[in-house]
Amino acid sequence: MAVHISALGEDEPRVIFRNIVQRPRHKTTGETVTVVGDHNPALLRYFDCTRSGPRSAFDGNVVYQFEIMEYILDFGFDRLGADQSQIDHPVLITECACNPIQSRCRMAELLFESYGVPSIAAFGVDAAFSYKYNQQLGICNSDGLAICSGFMTSHAIPFINGEPAYEACCRTNVGGYHVTDYLKQLLSLKYPHHISKLTWEKVEDLKMEHCYIAPDYTSEVRIFQKGAKEAEEKTRCWQLPWTPAPAEEQPSEEELARKAALKERQGQRLREMAEAKRSSRINELENDIRGLEFLLKQLKQVEENNVPAFLRETGYASKQEIESNLAKAIQSLRKAKGEQVETEEKMDASMADKYNLVNVPDDVLTPEQLKEKRKQLFLKSTTEARQRAKQKRIEEELEREKQMKMEEEKRLENPERYLEDLRAKYRELSEKVEQRKRLKTNGNNTNGNQNGSGGVGRGERLNAAQRERMRLLTTAAFDRGKGEDTFGIKDEDWQLYKLMSRDNDDEEDEKSNEDEADLARVSSRLREIDPTFFPKSESGSSTAEPPRFRPLTKEDFQLILGVERFRCPEVLFQPNLIGIDQSGLDEMAGVSIRRLPCKNQGLEERITKSILMTGGSCQYPGMAGRLEAGIRMIRPCGTPITVVRASDPSLDAWRGASVYAAAMQFPNQTFSRTDYYEKGEDWLRRYQFNYTL
């Protein structure tokens, strides 16, 4: 993950950087520049980084993108201060165990061609260098096992007489990257509104600071499940920066009084306006009535002959019209004044004359009269229906009033219990409604966002109506036989769409409407009675969101790391947790020993006596104990097991390589350009590094 480069013989690598490359474009000039490794994020504001993310040259632990590799090497050499026309000295570069030949070849080509390196001793395995270094330090013996846990992979490599035995090597594709990724996903799912704070770098810092490996996962988890005090101590809490919202000051007394007076005044003004309008309308109507009455009086006085002429002047067609207008005006006046309109009685009175033809038998009437009769029948039935509806409404009102009275009585006799009942009912109803809503919107979402994946996406959430729809779609419409598609020839076929229509969700809707109506009623009752009641927000969003009526508190901005602290590194020992079907670190040791070509008891014991942990991802507290326990479970009873940690897990590989390169016999192990070009790829395959000098 990190690149360490230095010249010969130094104690510390001169240049250390993360091997990622970013190619953003400069905002003003527009040129694409290359930025390698970690950098100050503040400086990047001059660049447009939206289209270029950090890219790595690795896929797993194998280099496959040599362009990026070249950028990295450029950067490294540049920082080392190379400025002659070519790199003049041999280069020692590490690789992964059993690197594919292609990768090796291209790396060699890259170094030879682009940099003009005279010879490479490439390609030592980093774990081996680390082991050799520690062997020199005396931490481990010449026969042993190196368990190296890296960024993307972990290896278990046995060493016999100081040389790695690659036949018995074992690799699992789990590493620090997977642990960090797991932690990041878990935290994002648990705290979705803080997702912007959970960047990769931050999560990695969290991991390095807080994660540990439990000696036994099950017992540790039980402590947390019981909620014992130990669990509290082991839980860490991360407080994000948070500013409390400025508290609203309670409007003072004067404010309230002022606002109330204002409202009063406005109400008064509105009322006055309404009053004025009504009185003006009354005046108008009275004027009209007076005018019409005057007209009628005049009409009476006028002689018979002059009637049509008189009428033409006033603009009315006949006397009846004037009279009917007058009657209408009187009625509206009465209504405006607020008196009861006596339509009921008029109805009864005129009913007899209007429906005079109804009771007369058919054969007596002429065709015109028959038409009349039909009209009257129709009118009669509609008015009767209207009356019946009104009656029912009055009855329902009475019912409801009765119920309200009963409830009031119940409340008065036992207020506490009533309140409790009401609250419980509210909770139930609201849960039901919310769940139905959620199911519906989920179903509708997946129905709506088809994404070209064909039909309803996730099949498990269909309810009865949706299933029915799907069935209709697939069978009735398309199952017409192989010849021609005869759908649509008959008119009944199109009824299919009516059946399928989503608006026809009658059954669902009725139930949900009832529930919602009940909910509304109950919540309004509660609001009246109970001073501490807050209606739940109707957002229907995921339950992780805080309800909006409560102001955000300090606790909302805390991220709690409890079980995650040891659940994430557990992935190294149980890759099953993230779905990778391979052995964990402790089993890998067993597999590795099993795969040894020459088996004799002494050798195995010697190996288990010196087990070395290296690699950046083995620095979790508690790892050594867990490894030991795990290996003890696999090996025969009583074998001596010692697990030691490398003196500096991240840098030991580099130190080993550095020591190696400084040794006298180093040039013997290198191969030069001419060698490479003569002997070709095949030879490179068999090129093995000799670690003991």
Next chain:
Amino acid sequence: MEAEVVEAEIVLPTHLNFKRVQMYEKYPKGQARGRHWKHLKQIIQAENYQNYPPDEPNYVNIESPPPMHPCKRICDITGFEAPYFDPRTKLRYANAEVFKVIRSLPNDYVQRYLALRNAAVVLK
């Protein structure tokens, strides 16, 4: 280029003296560069490991086998031991409270939890 950017030296210079072939010559602008890099799977396939004796260690040989221990079942949400399994959402849960939480999760959260375990429904 702004002064502080130049000073900080985070940008790789385009022309480097020690290189024989410069980057801009090798990868001229405008050409699609990303597509001709083979991914690991393709590299391994191209290696043709079956032509070589199986005893020799190579990249594929040294992979570790599936584990012998039975896999531990932990709750997808809390991490506790999970003896129970929800057939509708296919998540594992530890007790009734967690079950309530699971049943109230929207679908995409369920899929993300499943994806953690590599058990999500993948539609192509």
